[in-house]
Amino acid sequence: MKDMATAPLLDIRDLHVHFPVGGQFLSRNKRTLHAVAGVNLSLAEGECLSIVGESGCGKSTTALAVMGLQEPTSGDILFEGGSIIGADAPDRMARARIAQMVFQDPYASLNPRQTVWRSLAAPLRLHGTTAKSEIEDRIADILQKVDLRPEHAARYPHEFSGGQRQRIGIARALILNPRILMLDEPVSALDVSVRAQIINLLLDLQEELSLSFVMISHDLGVVEHMSDRVAVMYFGQIVELGPWSAIFANPTHPYTRKLIATIPDPDTVLHPDRKVTAHAAPEPPEGYRFHPETVGRPDVYAAPEPSELVEIEPGHFIRAQRR
Amino acid sequence: MRGFNFNLWVGGILTLVVICGAVFAPLLTSLDPVFDANLMNAELPPGREFWFGTDAQGRDIFTRVLYGAQISLTVGVVSQVINSVIGLTLGISAAYWGGWWDDLVNGLTNVMLAIPSLIFALAIMAILGPGLPSLLIALGLTNWSWTCRIARSSTLSLKGQGYVQAAQTLGYGDIRIMATQLLPNMVGPILVISTLGIGAAVLAEAALSFLGLGIRPPFPSWGSMLTNARELIVIAPWATIFPGLAIFITVLGFNLLGDGLRDYLDPHMRTREQ
Amino acid sequence: MTPLLELKGLHVGIPARRGNVDIVTDVGFSILEGEAFGLVGESGSGKSLTALSLIRLLKKPLKVTAGQILFKGEDLRALSDREMRKLRGARIAMIFQEPMTALNPLKTVGRQIAEMFVLHQGKSWAEAERLAIGALADVQVPAPEERVRAYPFQMSGGMRQRVMIAIALACDPDLLIADEPTTALDVTVQDEVLKLIAQLCSARGTAVLLISHDLGVIANMCQRVGVMYSGRLVEERDTYDIFADPQHPYTKGLLGALPRLGSRHGEGGRQRLVDIDSLITDKASLLQEFYHEPRHKIRDPRVRAGGAA
Numbered sequence: 001m002k003d004m005a006t007a008p009l010l011d012i013r014d015l016h017v018h019f020p021v022g023g024q025f026l027s028r029n030k031r032t033l034h035a036v037a038g039v040n041l042s043l044a045e046g047e048c049l050s051i052v053g054e055s056g057c058g059k060s061t062t063a064l065a066v067m068g069l070q071e072p073t074s075g076d077i078l079f080e081g082g083s084i085i086g087a088d089a090p091d092r093m094a095r096a097r098i099a100q101m102v103f104q105d106p107y108a109s110l111n112p113r114q115t116v117w118r119s120l121a122a123p124l125r126l127h128g129t130t131a132k133s134e135i136e137d138r139i140a141d142i143l144q145k146v147d148l149r150p151e152h153a154a155r156y157p158h159e160f161s162g163g164q165r166q167r168i169g170i171a172r173a174l175i176l177n178p179r180i181l182m183l184d185e186p187v188s189a190l191d192v193s194v195r196a197q198i199i200n201l202l203l204d205l206q207e208e209l210s211l212s213f214v215m216i217s218h219d220l221g222v223v224e225h226m227s228d229r230v231a232v233m234y235f236g237q238i239v240e241l242g243p244w245s246a247i248f249a250n251p252t253h254p255y256t257r258k259l260i261a262t263i264p265d266p267d268t269v270l271h272p273d274r275k276v277t278a279h280a281a282p283e284p285p286e287g288y289r290f291h292p293e294t295v296g297r298p299d300v301y302a303a304p305e306p307s308e309l310v311e312i313e314p315g316h317f318i319r320a321q322r323r
Numbered sequence: 324m325r326g327f328n329f330n331l332w333v334g335g336i337l338t339l340v341v342i343c344g345a346v347f348a349p350l351l352t353s354l355d356p357v358f359d360a361n362l363m364n365a366e367l368p369p370g371r372e373f374w375f376g377t378d379a380q381g382r383d384i385f386t387r388v389l390y391g392a393q394i395s396l397t398v399g400v401v402s403q404v405i406n407s408v409i410g411l412t413l414g415i416s417a418a419y420w421g422g423w424w425d426d427l428v429n430g431l432t433n434v435m436l437a438i439p440s441l442i443f444a445l446a447i448m449a450i451l452g453p454g455l456p457s458l459l460i461a462l463g464l465t466n467w468s469w470t471c472r473i474a475r476s477s478t479l480s481l482k483g484q485g486y487v488q489a490a491q492t493l494g495y496g497d498i499r500i501m502a503t504q505l506l507p508n509m510v511g512p513i514l515v516i517s518t519l520g521i522g523a524a525v526l527a528e529a530a531l532s533f534l535g536l537g538i539r540p541p542f543p544s545w546g547s548m549l550t551n552a553r554e555l556i557v558i559a560p561w562a563t564i565f566p567g568l569a570i571f572i573t574v575l576g577f578n579l580l581g582d583g584l585r586d587y588l589d590p591h592m593r594t595r596e597q
Numbered sequence: 598m599t600p601l602l603e604l605k606g607l608h609v610g611i612p613a614r615r616g617n618v619d620i621v622t623d624v625g626f627s628i629l630e631g632e633a634f635g636l637v638g639e640s641g642s643g644k645s646l647t648a649l650s651l652i653r654l655l656k657k658p659l660k661v662t663a664g665q666i667l668f669k670g671e672d673l674r675a676l677s678d679r680e681m682r683k684l685r686g687a688r689i690a691m692i693f694q695e696p697m698t699a700l701n702p703l704k705t706v707g708r709q710i711a712e713m714f715v716l717h718q719g720k721s722w723a724e725a726e727r728l729a730i731g732a733l734a735d736v737q738v739p740a741p742e743e744r745v746r747a748y749p750f751q752m753s754g755g756m757r758q759r760v761m762i763a764i765a766l767a768c769d770p771d772l773l774i775a776d777e778p779t780t781a782l783d784v785t786v787q788d789e790v791l792k793l794i795a796q797l798c799s800a801r802g803t804a805v806l807l808i809s810h811d812l813g814v815i816a817n818m819c820q821r822v823g824v825m826y827s828g829r830l831v832e833e834r835d836t837y838d839i840f841a842d843p844q845h846p847y848t849k850g851l852l853g854a855l856p857r858l859g860s861r862h863g864e865g866g867r868q869r870l871v872d873i874d875s876l877i878t879d880k881a882s883l884l885q886e887f888y889h890e891p892r893h894k895i896r897d898p899r900v901r902a903g904g905a906a
Contacts, residue, residue, distance in 0.1 A: 054783040067492050096494035109485025113507040119486075122503070123493040172489060191639040191810065196854035196870035203867050218784060225856035226867060248859070262788035264813030265858045266840045274859065295785075 007081035008042035009212055010066070010099075010180060015039040015075035017061050021301070031301040035061045036072075037236035038304070043180065048206065048213040050223040050244075052259070053233035056300075059216045062233075063182050066214065067101055068092075079179075093127060100173035104185035106165035110157040116143075116168055117153040120175050127176055142171045145208070146201060163194035167201065174209070183215040187222060199226060220263050224248050229315075232256045235298050239291075241309065242316030252282050253318045255295050285310050288320035331583025337576030341569075345392035354383045356390040356543040366559045376561035378551060380541075384562060387543035388569050394544050395573060398458055398528040399521040405463025406524075407470050407517050414474025415501050419482065428471065435468040441527055448536040458537050462524050469516050477509040511588035515581050522577030529570050545570050599670060600627035601771055601804050602651070607664035609643070609650045617662045621646050621828045625664075628772065633798070633805040635819030635836070637812055637851075643828040644808050648774050652689055653681050669771070687717040690765035692758070694777040699761060700749040706760045707733070707745025713767035732763040736793060755786035759793065766797055773798060776808045791818060812855055816840055824848050827880070832888040844888040850876045 017036040036058040043049050051059040064070035066077055068085070077085050079098050084090060090098075103109035111119060120139045129135055140150045146167040157165060166186065173181055186202065187195040199222065206213060217223050223230060223244075230247040232240040232255065240253040251257045261277035268275050284290045291307035292298060309317040344351065364381035367373055375384035417428035435443075444461040451457035481487055481504070490500050531537035532546025540547050545566040552562035604626055610619035621643040628634045636644040650661050653673065666673040668689070673681065685691075693699045701709060710732050711725035720728065726745070733741035736759040749757055758778060765773055775794060779787035795818060798805050809815050815822055816836055823833040824845065832845040843849045853871030861868070877883060 054785060067488075069488055069491060092496075093494045096492060099492070101489065101492055103485030103489065105485060109489060111486040111490075111504055111508070114503075123495075126494055126499075169485070169489075172493075176493065192812070192851055192854050193639060193873040196856075197872055197874070199856065200869045200872065203869065219856075220784075221856040221858050224858060224861055225870070244861070248861075258785060260858070262785045263858055264787070264791070264811060264817045266812050266816040266852070266855070267857055267859060268813075269816045269836060270841055276859075 007078070009045045009047075009080060010041075010043040010214070011076075011078040011081075012039055012041040012062070012066065013076045013078065015062065015065060015077065016073045017058070017065055017070060018073040033300055034236045034303060036065070039075075039233075039236075039238055040309070041231055041238070041241075043212055043214060046206075046210050046212055047228045048215060048226055049229045049231065050215040050217055050227040051231045051233055052217055052220060052223050054218060054259075056235075057233040058236040059233050060184065063101070063184055063214065063216050067099060067182055068095055096123070096127070097176050097178055099180040099182055100176065100178040101182040101184060102166070102169050102173050102186045105189050106162045106169060107189075109169045110165055110172075112157055115154055115156055116171075119168070119172055120153070123172070123175055138175065142175055145174070145205065146171045161194075162190055163197060166190065166194075166198050170198075170201070170205070174205070177209075180212045180214060183213055183217075185217055185219075186215065188217065188219055195222075202226070220248075220260060221265070232259065234292070234295075235300055235304075237304060237307075237319060238309065238317075239319040240317065242313075246313060246316040249276060250282070250313075250316070251276060252284075252312060252316075254281070254290055254293065257281060258295050284318070284320055285312050287323055289323055291319045291321040328583050328586055330579045331587055334576050334579025334581070334583050337572055338580050341392055341573045341576060342396065344389050345396050348386075348389035348393060351389055352383065352386040354386040356382065356387045357541045359383065359386070366555065366562075368559070369561050375565040376559065378548070378559070378562045379555060384548075384565050387548060388545070388565055391543040391545045391548060391566065391569065392573070394455070394538055394542070395525045395528060395570075398455070398462060399524040399573075399577075401459050402462035402466070402524045402528075403517050403520045405459070406465075406467040406520055407513065409464070410467035410470025411474045411506065411513065413467070414471040415478045415505055417471075418475040418478035419497065419501055419505070428475070432468045432471050432475075435465070440465040441530060444527060444531060445534070445536065448531060453536050453539050455538065458528060458531065461531070462527055466520055466523060466527075470513065470520070473512050473516055474509060477512060478505050481505055481508055511584075515585045515588065518577055518581035518584060522574040522581070525577070526570065526574050600667075601630045601632075601669060602806070603627040603665070603667040604647075604651065605665040605667070607647065607650065607666065608662045609646050609655065609659060610662045611658045612660050612662055619662065619828065620659070621650070623664075624825070624828075624830045626823050626830060626833055628804050628806060630771070631799070631802040631804055632821065633795070633807060633819040635807045635809065635815035635822045636825055637809060637815045637822060638825035639810060639851075641827075642825040644825045645776055647825070648691075648776055648806060648808050652685055652691060652774065683717075686713060686770075687768045688770050689772045689774065690768070690770040691774040691776065692761045692765050692778050694780050700757060702749055705746050705748055706752070706763075707747075710745075710760070710763050710767055713764055717768045728767075729763075732767050733760070735766070735797065736760070736763045738763075753786075754782055755790060758782065758790050762790075762794060762797070766801070766803065769801055770803060772804045772806060774806045774808070777810070778807075779814065780809070780811070787814075794818070812840075812851065824851070827884060829884050829887075831884070831886065834888065845886055846876060846883060847873070848888075 015036055016038060019033040019035055021031045021033045039062055041049065051062060053059045061070055065072045072085060076083055084095060084098065117139060120142065121135050124135050124138060129138065139153055143150055143152060148164065148167055160168065183202070187198050190198060203226065205211060215223070215226060227244045230242065230244050231238050232253065234255045240247065240256045247256065251260050257277050272278060288310055305321065307319050307321045310320045311317050359382060361381040364377050365379055367377045369376040373383050373385065375388060378384055413428045417425040443465045447461035447464065448457060451460060487500060487504050490504050528537055528544065529546035532544040533550050535550065538544035538547055540551060548566040549563060555562050604624060607621060607624045608619050609621035610617045624647055626634065636647065638644045646655065646659065649655050651666050651673065655661070661674060707726060707729045710729035711722065714720040714725035714728050715722060729745055730741045733744055738744050738756060738759050752760065778794065779790050782790060791814065794805065807815060807818050819836055822836050822839050823830050824847065825831070826847045832839060832843070832848045839848065840852065843852055850871055850873035854873055856870060
């Protein structure tokens with residue numbers, strides 16, 4: 001990668017997360033699942049980076065590792081140049097102000113026994129805001145930012161629709177003014193009309209609060225709409241990484257192309273020839289072959305074969321093996 | 324529309340009757356359960372003066388049953404509170420932290436389930452000696468395994484919910500998460516199992532007292548009343564029937580209430596209503 | 598040409614003494630033989646209730662309160678429960694969103710497919726089991742001779758959905774109702790399952806009623822689309838026309854709210870999507886509008902017939 005003048009906001013370095021499988025007592029066929037197998041990613045200030053892939057590709061595990069909810073097997077995660085995992089990690093209070101998460105399921109992401117007010121006030125108190133007037137101001141302010149009314153604070157989650165709950169989830173994630181927002185499939189559980197409103201809200205908030213987003217998604221339409229850069233993950237590894245325009249206008253890796261080709265999109269009916277995957281697949285760079293070459297079901301228990309990310313145009317990488 | 328919840332209503336009313344009897348015992352009778360013994364009145368059948376008859380010492384059985392309810396309920400509620408605290412603490416922390424602690428708690432729970440709790444309580448009573456405090460300890464330490472299991476399985480399913488993960492990322496400590504995010508969301512099933520547990524504890528207290536290990540005579544425990552009445556079962560059956568009936572009604576009441584609560588709190592029943 | 602299925606003025610609701618509370622209001626459309634018809638709408642729009650009502654599987658207290666459901670000219674509402682059971686599975690089959698709950702976990706998939714042949718075609722078990730292997734092969738399950746002995750939990754979500762399709766198509770039904778058949782699946786698996794449905798149904802001449810919230814799925818699978826909103830059909834037209842030139846304000850809003858692949862090219866900036874709620878000022882009058890176009894005599898060749906032709 002190119003040298004950067006300053007450290008990136010978030011830097012994931014050679015992240016591995018392995019899970020032991022079949023670890024029965026005295027069992028012989030203990031195996032290791034390579035959920036995340038060597039992920040390198042960086043996030044610049046104010047950027048929206050999306051990680052796309054299908055279930056089991058390791059995108060959610062990567063997100064959990066960044067959030068400190070999943071212990072990595074090896075590798076490092078740095079925030080503004082300082083490690084946030086392992087021995088020199090900041091305490092949980094400092095960590096809470098680095099990154100917060102918006103969850104997929106708006107029905108499971110709010111405590112059904114707590115009012116909105118409590119869900120928002122408790123983290124504030126925990127982080128040293130004790131004056132009642134200040135808490136009130138902060139909550140009113142954050143609710144207004146997510147287009148809810150202050151009187152909504154007194155209600156319980158079941159009194160809200162899915163879209164409103166997602167707004168509350170976003171408000172909770174923003175209440176401590178974190179630098180990074182981790183969006184885990186933020187709109188995939190929502191209806192089309194509500195989905196559009198939440199996407200608009202997230203884009204507005206990003207501009208207004210100069211937030212940085214990491215978005216986990218399988219919905220390429222949403223990803224193209226919101227992202228600055230896109231990482232495509234396949235069985236624990238990034239197979240293609242680049243600016244959104246490069247990924248969607250010039251998808252190169254066979255898996256990315258398959259993903260884009262299989263998205264059911266109304267526009268393929270209107271303009272079948274316009275879809276990028278309608279054209280011939282590009283060749284791998286000179287002296288390399290794509291890795292993996294064919295999209296099938298690799299053995300997730302074996303350590304992946306050595307391969308590298310090759311830069312095919314500025315900032316656009318694909319995973320390949322040297323011939 | 325939700326149908327009439329028979330269990331909840333009947334169980335609730337029976338339980339309420341027993342609780343009222345215990346609380347208002349001094350108002351419902353002017354006699355003393357221990358000291359108002361008069362051998363002149365011994366073994367009188369139920370009548371206008373002595374509603375439930377009298378025992379071999381001439382004490383009013385109605386009075387003794389009412390005061391016996393105080394003891395039974397005290398033992399039932401206090402020992403179940405101890406059980407719930409132990410079960411919840413172990414169950415939630417085991418599932419939340421996992422690892423060796425989970426294995427240990429699981430093993431302990433299985434051992435507790437394998438030993439009949441009454442035998443276990445008997446052993447503890449044998450060591451501690453009879454009396455109310457040792458009864459509370461014996462019954463409070465031996466019946467937490469179901470609570471622990473339910474707390475553990477609830478925690479395992481709640482742990483993956485977004486709001487618990489959110490609390491972790493917001494910097495909540497583990498204890499705070501257990502107390503504010505996990506515990507309030509399992510009150511339903513815990514309430515049900517605790518209600519059933521009170522019934523079980525009332526029964527266990529009666530059994531232990533019957534065996535002479537619980538509340539000792541002359542204090543009016545239903546179990547010890549049965550022991551005393553054993554020899555009179557032919558000539559004064561009322562001395563056996565009324566304490567027995569009291570045990571029956573109390574245990575039935577709590578069991579029905581527990582079942583009723585389960586139906587009432589079951590989310591499936593609630594969605595059907597809408 | 599008489600349509601295979603014709604719905605006329607269908608109302609679904611909760612019957613009450615003082616006027617019915619309708620959840621589906623005045624829905625009418627028809628499906629020709631071998632045609633793929635899509636019903637699209639958001640949750641609560643009534644699209645699933647419409648499908649359930651036409652195979653008479655509505656749960657109490659919901660009932661069809663008015664309208665006709667003509668299947669090959671016969672009103673399904675007039676049939677006895679027994680006649681309806683015969684029709685279900687044999688002439689009208691259905692597949693659901695979550696194949697795990699629709700399959701019996703205690704029976705092998707081969708047995709569950711074979712049951713259809715025994716139940717509806719009076720075949721012997723031995724012959725039915727043999728036919729089940731062929732049915733599994735038709736839905737492209739690898740090694741069908743071995744897989745007939747597998748239980749549902751031993752299969753992936755995509756494989757289970759293939760088994761559901763095999764069961765549904767076992768008796769060569771005239772109409773397949775697919776309610777969100779791929780919503781629970783990954784995109785690449787979804788693509789395979791949709792192609793399979795399209796391919797099998799066009800080869801056998803089975804008509805499809807596809808219900809989905811996903812405009813992309815509907816666009817790629819169906820020749821004709823009905824858009825449902827708030828219990829009503831608001832627009833019903835040929836697929837190409839509806840996506841190229843939506844007429845109803847709600848359809849326009851729905852298409853504008855969708856982040857579409859390729860929509861950002863040449864613009865660069867991140868556009869805000871259309872907020873349907875802000876468009877809808879007068880819901881009552883909006884619901885009165887209904888755009889319906891007569892069927893084209895010759896199908897537009899640009900529409901991929903059933904996604905496969």
